[in-house]
Amino acid sequence: MTRPDPAVVAGLREAGVATVHEAAGRTGLVSPEIAPRQEGAVIAGPAVTVSCPPGDNLMIHAAVEMCEPGDVLVVTTTSPSADGMFGDLLATSLLARGVAGLVTAAGVRDIAALREMGFPVWARAVCAQGTVKASPGSVNVPVVCGGSAVRPGDVVIADDDGVLCLPARSAPGVLERARARIAAEEDKREAFSSGVLGLDLYGLRDLLTRLGVRYVDELPEDGA
Ligand SMILES: O=C([O-])CC(=O)C(=O)O
Ligand SMILES: [Mg+2]
Secondary structure, three states: OOOOOHHHHHHHHHHOHHHHHHHOOOOOEOOOOOEEOOOOOOEEEEEEEEEEOOOEOHHHHHHHOOOOOOOEEEEEEOOOOOOEEEOHHHHHHHHHOOOOEEEEEEEEOOHHHHHHHOOOEEEEEEOOOOOEOOOOOEEOOOEEEOOEEEOOOOEEEEEOOEEEEEOHHHHHHHHHHHHHHHHHHHHHHHHHHOOOOHHHHOOHHHHHHHOOOOOOOOOOOOOO
């Protein structure tokens, strides 16, 4: 797999999921069921992808060897599963390789230990259900995780708002637009904090009028 420019990855991490999502034309968001299982973690890195049969984490072990510092492991199953395929032992192994975190369409367990050791995970479920190591699967193939396509080397960004996956080739352009949004939002924040209303800042009064929204002192008797 080809890994994206680390400076671009760092910039996207700093921008965060919501801003990058907007800058990417509201694309790439992973379903919110794949939720953060800790607070305050922010990661971005190239995806190492894994496709496992449900209830079998053999291929996660195979994938660990493919990981380099800064990577994000993205685990999917070939049919829906919430089994706890990943816990503190696998996290210890990934931490030893400098992996930034895990995004999984399945479940994680040992969540207290994962939080304690500071290994961030975004998962469909926290579930103690154990899994076997028995069946083949695939590492570094295109997968679909939470409804979003993820190719090996794509940029995965994850924070308290969720997970976003960005095709590697679009990452530099999206970063540029994300930075422009951040600058524009800074001006808006200043205006809002000084008491300016969104209705005026965004020129929304005309829109309300055109949409037929009326201000009344009392509700009409007939509800019209
Ligand atoms: O070993 C497993 O199957 C998953 C797990 O609990 C761990 O990684 O600690
Ligand atoms: Mg365990």
